[in-house]
Amino acid sequence: MRELSYAEAIREALRQEMQRDERVFIIGEDVGVYGGAFGVTLGLVEEFGEERVIDTPISELGIAGAITGAALTGMRPVGEIMFMDFTTLAMEQLVNQAAKIRFMFGGKAKVPFVLRTPAGSGTGAAAQHSQSLENWFVHVPGLKVVMPSTPYDAKGLLIASIRDDNPVIFIEHKLLYKVKGPVPEEPYTIPLGTAEVKREGRDLTIIATSIMVQRSLEAAQQLAEEGIEVEVIDPRTLKPLDKEPLIRSVMKTGRVLIVHEACKTGGYGGELAAVIAESEAFDYLDAPIIRLAGRDMPISYNRTLEYHTVPQVENIVQAARDLARGRM
Amino acid sequence: MTLSEAKKRELLRQMYTIRAFEEKAEQLYAMGKIHGTMHLSIGMEASAVGSIAALRPDDLILSTHRGHGHCIAKGADLRLMMAEFMGKETGYCRGRGGSMHIADVEGGNLGANGVVGGGIPIAVGVGLSLKMQKRDQIILCFFGDGAANLGPFHEALNMAAIWKLPVVFVCENNQYAMSFSVKKAFPIERISDRAAAYGMPGVTVDGNDLMAVYEAVSQAVKRARSGEGPTLIENVTYRWRGHSKSDANRYRTREEIEAWKQKCPIKRFRARLIEEGILTEEEADRIEQEAYAAVDAAVAFAETSPEPALETIEEGVYA
Structure with a gap:
């Protein structure tokens, strides 16, 4: 089977979902021409335009609010927070709003978004760019938390996450981005909740x-x-x-x-x-x-x-x- | 942007309904039939009704913890609202949200919010979504003076402005963030002055003058709908009641409260309609009575509604 890197597998999942469903869009800091701090979204703005690959100011809470509000009104956004450490700046919207809206509204609304963010150490980036904060999110009912370990899983889990009707925190690892592995070309899903x-x-x-x-x-x-x-x-x-x-x-x-x-x-x-x-x-x-x-x-x-x-x-x-x- | 006589009568009815609903909710709270806490907007009715009167029925709102008026003005069914206050299965949120989280998504109310400033970033997402879907609707986002001092205010107003989103930001300045006076919390006279920093129009209006609110918001709605971007409107008003049920009013004087009661937005609009010959005193009285009767009917519905079944306790956490 063809091999892709973990980053390429994620990019392919994004591209295929954006081709399939016009409600899917990307929003985050430097996700456009720059391609994201780790190059994951490289080339997507050229393919889908600035209206669907949206660069934002450095406003992590604003990004979280943007994906929450957009998801609440019919879109399926994929937000990116450049480093997992910076999700701390977005916590209010993720924990108090996105995770709870459906429940607080008696099940009469849904918030289908994915928030992608890279975690982990090993890059020499020290204490504020290397954390693994997954358990903060695990502790919040209403959120799903995904952590792929291979390119194959990254693609299948990301497609499943985008199609899921709940807010999903999708945690990537910086050292895995260049790791290669077999990845089928066609879109496929790995159901969330399968070890x-x-x-x-x-x-x-x-x-x-x-x-x-x-x-x-x-x-x-x-x-x-x-x-x-x-x-x-x-x-x-x-x-x-x-x-x-x-x-x-x-x-x-x-x-x-x-x-x-x-x-x-x-x-x-x-x-x-x-x-x-x-x-x-x-x-x-x-x-x-x-x-x-x-x-x-x-x-x-x-x-x-x-x-x-x-x-x-x-x-x-x-x-x-x-x-x-x-x-x- | 002139309002028909029928519409003006309807707006008076909405204000009376909000007043009646909140007075009743307060009584029911005192009787122990509603628990938790609640944030009453008595004295602020013109801000809610005048703002929402400028919207089309299919436009959307985001509300606040002090959102009963917004909910009613947006056209909520009083019975489902009161049932929610009493925690009943028939309530808007099946009894899971209560006063502070009441939402009527189908009716365009995307929810009250328990977090001060919590709705402002969501408005950016809704505005972005409406624009991307070319839906020709706008989102009106209410928040209070307190929220204007939170970080989310800055991030959200900037994002809405740079992308020219169809958003109207309505700051209901009721003079106090819980106990903290706007005189202490702001180094500026007008909160709307902050709009200049985001390159958007900022307008301060007498929030107890329904027509003034309506006209200012109508301008902002027109601007938002035509793709010119957001506006920040400040409705200067006052809450007669405490912040919540724990408030002993230690931070303000009885005289101050009384002075604002003299500026009652309902009496003012009623007098105006009578002066314009749109209503007689008797007709105005009847509108008032009908509002109280509608609330009584809502209470009857809520009281006879079932509690949520315990088997359903975990429903709604995930889709």
């Missing part, structure tokens, strides 16, 4: 999100050489969460390592651990549920410090090996 087993294994389950899926797969490859067979599962959407495949996997392996980049305390790993602990998989556990996550601290500028702030392949290998060999 996927990315690698099968019998000894240990790793549940990972976003870039940690890639790192976990690398770790699994190394561990296979040591005779440890790791199963890697990607929830793909944090909300709604597809619980069954996670529970089934843990029942099979009896051991689970949860890996994400966001700070450990209050992170999504706590939710995943609780889902497993509350399920029938509890009785099958042969070891404690282990979380490997970002340190509870801001991201550093210094390369070495930055690197050691969030889980890397060798950390995952170590944690998984310890867990598989009963050292935890």
